[in-house]
Amino acid sequence: MNTTISALRPSGISTDKLHALVARERALYMQRNPKSQALATRAGAHLMFGVPLHWMSDWGTPFALQVASAQGAHLQDVDGHRLADFCLGDTGAMFGHAPAAVTAALQRQAALGLTTMLPNEDGAVVAELLAERFGLPQWQFAMTATDANRFVLRWMRAATGRKVLLVFNGCYHGTVSDVFVDLVDGQPVQRDSLLGQVHDLTQTTRVVEFNDLAALEAALAPGDVACVLAEPVMTNIGMVLPQPGFWEQAQALIKKHGAMLVMDETHTISSGPGGYARAHGLSPDAVVVGKPLGGGMPCAAYGFSAELAQRAVQAKRNAPPGHSGIGTTLTANLLAMAAMRATLSELMTAPTYVPLHALAGVLAQGLQELLASRHMPWCVTQVGARVEFQFCPVAPVNGTQAANAMDAELEHAIHLYLLNREVLITPFHNMMLICPDTRHDDVARLLQGMRDFLDECT
CATH class of the missing domain: 3.40.640.10 (Type I PLP-dependent aspartate aminotransferase-like (Major domain))
Structure with a gap:
C-alpha cells in the first residue's frame, strides 16, 4: 500500500515507517551490542547520565556505544564491530584517529x-x-x-x-x-x-x-x-x-x-x-x-x-x-x-587537503544523486572535507531556516540505522567528515546505508 501524502513528514519520510524502523533498529542495536550494554550499566552506578559527559547519551541509541580502539578512519567497539567513522570526534580527529x-x-x-x-x-x-x-x-x-x-x-x-x-x-x-x-x-x-x-x-x-x-x-x-x-x-x-x-x-x-x-x-x-x-x-x-x-x-x-x-x-x-x-x-x-x-x-598541510576535498566531493555528489533519484526534498552542502545533508530542498541562508529544517527524530533514526550497519556519522546533525585514511569503499558503504534507509522509509 502506498504511503499517503498526509502521512509524510516535510522531509518526505513516512512517519509510520520511520517509527517501525526505529523500533526494529533499537532492538537490533541491543542484540548486537551486549558488551556495550553491560559497560553502560556499570557506568550508570557512578557516572551521571551513565556517561563521562551528559551529551554522550544524546545519540539516539538505547545505551552509549563503548569504544575499544580508534585507528585511522575506523573505530572498533567493545563488541568487535569495525565502524567506518565519518564523525571523527566531530572534527577532533579530522586527520584520522591516532595519526x-x-x-x-x-x-x-x-x-x-x-x-x-x-x-x-x-x-x-x-x-x-x-x-x-x-x-x-x-x-x-x-x-x-x-x-x-x-x-x-x-x-x-x-x-x-x-x-x-x-x-x-x-x-x-x-x-x-x-x-x-x-x-x-x-x-x-x-x-x-x-x-x-x-x-x-x-x-x-x-x-x-x-x-x-x-x-x-x-x-x-x-x-x-x-x-x-x-x-x-x-x-x-x-x-x-x-x-x-x-x-x-x-x-x-x-x-x-x-x-x-x-x-x-x-x-x-x-x-x-x-x-x-x-x-x-x-x-x-x-x-x-x-x-x-x-x-x-x-x-x-x-x-x-x-x-x-x-x-x-x-x-x-x-x-x-x-x-x-x-x-x-x-x-x-x-x-x-x-x-x-x-x-x-x-x-595540516596543503597536499594533505587535496585528496580529502576530492573524496568529500565524491560523497557529496553521491548523496545528491541518491536524493534526486528518490525525489527527496533535501539539500547537500560541502565545505572542504566536510559534507552535510539537510531536510530542506534549498540550502538555508540563516540560523532560523536551518533550525526549521531540523528533525531530531529523523536524525537519530538515520544515525541508528547506519550505526547498525557499521557506519558512524555525527549524531547532533547530519555531518560527515573525510580524513586522510577514509577510502572509497567507506564512502560506498555510507551511500549504500543511506540508499537502504530511504528505500525503507519512503
Missing part, C-alpha cells in the same frame, strides 16, 4: 616531561607555523576552542573598552555562555537550555541573522560592539553558507563601526590549512582554531593581527597586577605543544 606523526611526537615528549608551566622550543615553532598558515602574526594557546573563544572575548573587551558581543542566530562557539542568545520571532532571547545562568546575557550580547547585512549594520550602529564572533560558515545548526559578497561587505561594516571580527575556524578548518578565511581571501582581526589542531590531543590556539595584539598587550600592561582571567595552568603543556607541532608540520 602516526602525532603518536610518535607524544611518545617522545612523554619521556621528556608532560607539563612544567614553562615554555620550550615547540612553542616558538608552533607559533611560526600558525602565523604562516593563518596570516596573523601573534598567537596564544588554550586547552579547547571553548576556552580560546572565552579568552578572546576577554581580550577583545579589554583592547576595545567595549562590552557588547555580536553573534549570529543559531551559532555555537563551545560552552561560552555569552553566545547563547537566540532570535525568537525577531527578538533576542536567552537560550532556555543554558543551565545555571544567572545573568541576563541579552544586556551584553546582540544577535542577528547570518547573511543579513542590514541587521548587522543596525546592531553595530550604536558603536558599543567589541567584536563580532562568527564561524565563516555556520556549522553547528547544519551548514549555512555565506551568500556571495556577504563577508566582504560585513568586514567593511565591522571596521566602519570600530568593532573587531573574530572567526572561529574550529570546524571550517576543513577548508584548508589556513581555514575558510584564508582560502577565501578574508581578513579577520582574530582567528580561533581548536579540535584537530593537535591531531586529537586537547589543545587550541588563537591569533591576533599586529594592531589588535598591540592593543591587547597595552591593555594588559595598563591593568593592575594579578590574575587576568585568561589561561589555565595546563594550557600549552609540553604534550599539547608537541602534538600541535607534529600536526602543523606533517598533517
Whole structure:
C-alpha cells in the first residue's frame, strides 16, 4: 500500500515507517551490542547520565556505544564491530584517529616531561607555523576552542573598552555562555537550555541573522560592539553558507563601526590549512582554531593581527597586577605543544587537503544523486572535507531556516540505522567528515546505508 501524502513528514519520510524502523533498529542495536550494554550499566552506578559527559547519551541509541580502539578512519567497539567513522570526534580527529606523526611526537615528549608551566622550543615553532598558515602574526594557546573563544572575548573587551558581543542566530562557539542568545520571532532571547545562568546575557550580547547585512549594520550602529564572533560558515545548526559578497561587505561594516571580527575556524578548518578565511581571501582581526589542531590531543590556539595584539598587550600592561582571567595552568603543556607541532608540520598541510576535498566531493555528489533519484526534498552542502545533508530542498541562508529544517527524530533514526550497519556519522546533525585514511569503499558503504534507509522509509 502506498504511503499517503498526509502521512509524510516535510522531509518526505513516512512517519509510520520511520517509527517501525526505529523500533526494529533499537532492538537490533541491543542484540548486537551486549558488551556495550553491560559497560553502560556499570557506568550508570557512578557516572551521571551513565556517561563521562551528559551529551554522550544524546545519540539516539538505547545505551552509549563503548569504544575499544580508534585507528585511522575506523573505530572498533567493545563488541568487535569495525565502524567506518565519518564523525571523527566531530572534527577532533579530522586527520584520522591516532595519526602516526602525532603518536610518535607524544611518545617522545612523554619521556621528556608532560607539563612544567614553562615554555620550550615547540612553542616558538608552533607559533611560526600558525602565523604562516593563518596570516596573523601573534598567537596564544588554550586547552579547547571553548576556552580560546572565552579568552578572546576577554581580550577583545579589554583592547576595545567595549562590552557588547555580536553573534549570529543559531551559532555555537563551545560552552561560552555569552553566545547563547537566540532570535525568537525577531527578538533576542536567552537560550532556555543554558543551565545555571544567572545573568541576563541579552544586556551584553546582540544577535542577528547570518547573511543579513542590514541587521548587522543596525546592531553595530550604536558603536558599543567589541567584536563580532562568527564561524565563516555556520556549522553547528547544519551548514549555512555565506551568500556571495556577504563577508566582504560585513568586514567593511565591522571596521566602519570600530568593532573587531573574530572567526572561529574550529570546524571550517576543513577548508584548508589556513581555514575558510584564508582560502577565501578574508581578513579577520582574530582567528580561533581548536579540535584537530593537535591531531586529537586537547589543545587550541588563537591569533591576533599586529594592531589588535598591540592593543591587547597595552591593555594588559595598563591593568593592575594579578590574575587576568585568561589561561589555565595546563594550557600549552609540553604534550599539547608537541602534538600541535607534529600536526602543523606533517598533517595540516596543503597536499594533505587535496585528496580529502576530492573524496568529500565524491560523497557529496553521491548523496545528491541518491536524493534526486528518490525525489527527496533535501539539500547537500560541502565545505572542504566536510559534507552535510539537510531536510530542506534549498540550502538555508540563516540560523532560523536551518533550525526549521531540523528533525531530531529523523536524525537519530538515520544515525541508528547506519550505526547498525557499521557506519558512524555525527549524531547532533547530519555531518560527515573525510580524513586522510577514509577510502572509497567507506564512502560506498555510507551511500549504500543511506540508499537502504530511504528505500525503507519512503
